Amino acid sequence: MSFLVIEALRKTFGQHAVVEHFDLAAERGEFVSFLGPSGCGKTTTLRMVAGFETPTAGRIRIDGRDVTGLRPNQRNVGMVFQSYALFPNMTVAQNVAFGLKVAGRSAAEIGPRVDEMLKLIKLPHLAERYPYQLSGGQQQRVALARAIAIKPQILLLDEPLSALDAKIRISLREEIKAVQRTLGITTIYVTHDQEEALSMSDRIVVMNEGKAEQIGTPFEIYNYPRTRFVASFVGTLNLLPGKVIDAAAGRIAIDGREVVSSRGLAGAQPGEIRTVALRPEAVTLNDPRADGNRMEGTIEDVAFLGSVVRIRVRFGESSISLDTFNNPSVQPPERGQAVTVCFAHADLQVLQDAA
Amino acid sequence: MKTSKIGPWIAFTLGALYFIIPLIATFEFSLRLKRGEYSFEAYRIVLGDPRFQATFGYSTLLALATIVIGVLLVVPTAYWIQLRLPKLRPVVEFITLLPLVIPAIVLVFGYLKMYNSSSLLPLTSSPWSTNLLLTFGYVTLALPYMYRAVDTGLRAIDVRTLTEAAESLGAKWPTILFKVILPNVRSALLSGAFLTFAIVIGEFTMAALLDRPAFGPYLQLIGANRAYEPSALAIIAFFVTWACMGLIQVFGRGARGASPETR
Ligand SMILES: Nc1ncnc2c1ncn2[C@@H]1O[C@H](COP(=O)(O)OP(=O)(O)O)[C@@H](O)[C@H]1O
Ligand SMILES: [Mg+2]
Numbered sequence: 001m002s003f004l005v006i007e008a009l010r011k012t013f014g015q016h017a018v019v020e021h022f023d024l025a026a027e028r029g030e031f032v033s034f035l036g037p038s039g040c041g042k043t044t045t046l047r048m049v050a051g052f053e054t055p056t057a058g059r060i061r062i063d064g065r066d067v068t069g070l071r072p073n074q075r076n077v078g079m080v081f082q083s084y085a086l087f088p089n090m091t092v093a094q095n096v097a098f099g100l101k102v103a104g105r106s107a108a109e110i111g112p113r114v115d116e117m118l119k120l121i122k123l124p125h126l127a128e129r130y131p132y133q134l135s136g137g138q139q140q141r142v143a144l145a146r147a148i149a150i151k152p153q154i155l156l157l158d159e160p161l162s163a164l165d166a167k168i169r170i171s172l173r174e175e176i177k178a179v180q181r182t183l184g185i186t187t188i189y190v191t192h193d194q195e196e197a198l199s200m201s202d203r204i205v206v207m208n209e210g211k212a213e214q215i216g217t218p219f220e221i222y223n224y225p226r227t228r229f230v231a232s233f234v235g236t237l238n239l240l241p242g243k244v245i246d247a248a249a250g251r252i253a254i255d256g257r258e259v260v261s262s263r264g265l266a267g268a269q270p271g272e273i274r275t276v277a278l279r280p281e282a283v284t285l286n287d288p289r290a291d292g293n294r295m296e297g298t299i300e301d302v303a304f305l306g307s308v309v310r311i312r313v314r315f316g317e318s319s320i321s322l323d324t325f326n327n328p329s330v331q332p333p334e335r336g337q338a339v340t341v342c343f344a345h346a347d348l349q350v351l352q353d354a355a
Numbered sequence: 356m357k358t359s360k361i362g363p364w365i366a367f368t369l370g371a372l373y374f375i376i377p378l379i380a381t382f383e384f385s386l387r388l389k390r391g392e393y394s395f396e397a398y399r400i401v402l403g404d405p406r407f408q409a410t411f412g413y414s415t416l417l418a419l420a421t422i423v424i425g426v427l428l429v430v431p432t433a434y435w436i437q438l439r440l441p442k443l444r445p446v447v448e449f450i451t452l453l454p455l456v457i458p459a460i461v462l463v464f465g466y467l468k469m470y471n472s473s474s475l476l477p478l479t480s481s482p483w484s485t486n487l488l489l490t491f492g493y494v495t496l497a498l499p500y501m502y503r504a505v506d507t508g509l510r511a512i513d514v515r516t517l518t519e520a521a522e523s524l525g526a527k528w529p530t531i532l533f534k535v536i537l538p539n540v541r542s543a544l545l546s547g548a549f550l551t552f553a554i555v556i557g558e559f560t561m562a563a564l565l566d567r568p569a570f571g572p573y574l575q576l577i578g579a580n581r582a583y584e585p586s587a588l589a590i591i592a593f594f595v596t597w598a599c600m601g602l603i604q605v606f607g608r609g610a611r612g613a614s615p616e617t618r
Contacts, residue, residue: 050523071522073527078523087517087520087535099524102524102526103525
């Protein structure tokens with residue numbers, strides 16, 4: 001049985017269902033992100049795991065123990081808030097020691113543990129400072145140390161980097177990940193930033209309107225989104241309407257041109273219109289060796305982005321963007337040029353929802 | 356630059372004179388008990404009066420009791436309202452403002468009717484229980500000031516998130532209240548306590564009608580019968596008040612990081 005199990009979780013505020021049909025099984029030591037736009041229910045779900053909100057229905061189990069009805073102070077979870085929430089009247093060391101003191105640990109045990117935590121977050125020299133004397137990034141590191149000092153079973157972070165500058169955000173992201181890996185602590189990380197989720201997580205739960213749209217590794221989520229929402233929320237993607245020809249053989253027509261997808265067309269009816277998705281980096285131009293799908297069109301636009309050149313090719317009603325690496329010895333193609341775009345059968349993703 | 360600074364200075368000087376001249380005049384008058392020379396004779400008489408010591412001590416004690424009860428009543432209430440029942444805020448605010456609208460004399464007559472010696476709860480039947488009744492009366496009188504001060508202090512910190520942070524670290528509510536919330540509203544509490552103290556020390560109506568030996572009735576008695584001593588008392592009262600203010604400043608500074616302006 002998984003370490004953290006969430007079953008059929010549901011939360012309503014009045015008439016409004018904020019979280020519905022939410023299931024998740026996370027292994028011990030796993031780093032799981034909840035990714036989704038603002039208001040999709042990430043925080044509410046996290047707060048139910050922490051015990052700050054009571055689920056309307058469903059169960060939450062941690063290490064086999066049903067915690068659904070337990071108070072937050074009985075759950076042994078560590079929480080890190082977007083606003084840091086350090087106790088303003090206490091020094092850094094006192095903040096980190098708070099949970100240990102509450103648990104009735106002896107001073108002989110608390111002292112070394114606090115030192116160890118401050119070393120882990122690389123702030124041992126700031127032990128006697130007060131929160132208002134620290135930068136935002138330092139405060140959030142102290143908040144992390146305070147949360148993990150009590151050796152929680154699960155670490156919960158709610159957009160911990162949203163209030164920080166871009167630069168600090170990236171360095172702190174790596175630091176949080178390093179601490180998490182060192183301690184091997186099971187972690188749920190809430191974010192609306194896809195880059196954060198993709199770079200840190202073992203698995204990502206993409207959420208939309210209170211439901212988990214897709215759960216998978218960053219690789220799966222990015223390369224094989226199952227719904228239009230996931231496809232458009234994570235990364236840049238070509239989304240095109242396709243008319244199903246033969247579901248079993250994966251044959252589908254884009255703008256009258258027949259292509260083949262080796263993924264997920266099961267159950268579709270001939271003539272049905274489905275959205276097909278294609279990553280720009282999966283498409284090549286005029287590649288004689290490529291087998292798979294080939295479509296002829298004309299170059300509509302060329303955008304030089306530095307290391308990458310993004311080219312848009314038009315076919316009648318629809319167009320496909322593709323990325324090629326910049327090559328200093330080759331001029332990028334011209335607008336209006338006739339070209340053939342190539343992509344593998346496996347890279348054409350047919351989404352579950354209709355176009 | 357210059358012209359823009361003169362105006363405020365004139366206003367400040369006029370305001371300061373408005374407050375200081377009567378004070379100096381009172382002080383000067385209080386020194387003239389002995390004909391033809393300045394002396395602290397009036398102060399010697401007042402401070403040496405056993406009734407002064409007794410009533411001032413009594414009122415101080417009651418003020419302290421009022422502050423303790425007030426804090427224990429108001430802090431958890433304001434905290435709970437802010438955290439869980441924000442919808443009740445207008446109701447509670449209205450209730451806390453009632454003592455400003457209802458005159459103390461009405462309150463005390465209500466008390467005498469409710470708690471007289473033939474009632475279910477005969478609080479006026481013994482001096483000890485009357486002291487208790489008077490203290491509760493003072494808590495009521497000080498409620499608007501205490502509640503406002505504490506509520507303002509609580510609004511300046513993120514009560515909800517601090518509570519949740521403490522809770523997830525395993526703390527139960529007494530720990531949260533006394534170790535996390537109270538220390539962070541310390542300066543607000545101190546101003547509430549100071550206002551309470553000032554109200555209780557000078558209160559006359561309740562103490563007189565409940566016939567308790569408080570400082571207010573003593574002040575009135577001296578004022579009606581003597582010439583110089585009331586001025587000396589006024590100066591002493593003023594001094595005590597300023598000493599309180601000074602203490603608040605000292606303690607307010609001591610609460611590092613607790614006041615929002617230092618964050
Ligand atoms: N206590 C509450 N009462 C009523 N509605 C709430 C409450 N908390 C959250 N919501 C609503 O639930 C939805 C999801 O909120 P939230 O979980 O905070 O989203 P996210 O963290 O993904 O931005 C929002 O529409 C929000 O307005
Ligand atoms: Mg949120």
